[in-house]
Amino acid sequence: MEVKNTLSENQSTSTDTAVKELAGEFLKFKQVVRQGKLGKTAQFWIQYCDFVWNILPCLRATKTNDLDLHIISLEKMCPLFFSMDHKNYARYLTAHIFLLLLNFETSHPGA
Known part of the structure; x- marks a missing residue:
């Protein structure tokens, strides 16, 4: 069974652009949250997500x-320990x- 691509080249390009715009908007939103403009709880959870993505x-x-x-x-984890006062x-x-x-x-060659 052959699968046909239903999107034309113009549609896929516009979809790619829309996805890139959405990703840019999301990154801007995360920066706003990191700055604490949406409250301390949102700032805490974005820091928690950053920590998980580093782990x-x-x-x-x-x-x-x-x-x-x-x-x-x-x-990458070193600054997290400093920021958490560890x-x-x-x-x-x-x-x-x-x-x-x-x-x-140099200390253990071939290990």
Whole structure:
């Protein structure tokens, strides 16, 4: 059974443009929420969503054994620890990344 494309090229282009405009509007909305213009509760939840989106690559890196992705995701988490007033986690995570993980190939070659 053959599936036919029902959209013409002009329709698909206008749909792409509409999706891009919608994505732009959504990003603007998220910035408004981050600035706290819609209240503290909305600001809290957008920060929570940002935190979750930063945790997901770390989980993926652990499950797929991807050291580079793990290092990148940990680097993105450092500012979150500082902003949540967990200074010790942020300090030691920074030291862990720069002293151990980035020098892993030289300290443990072939591992």
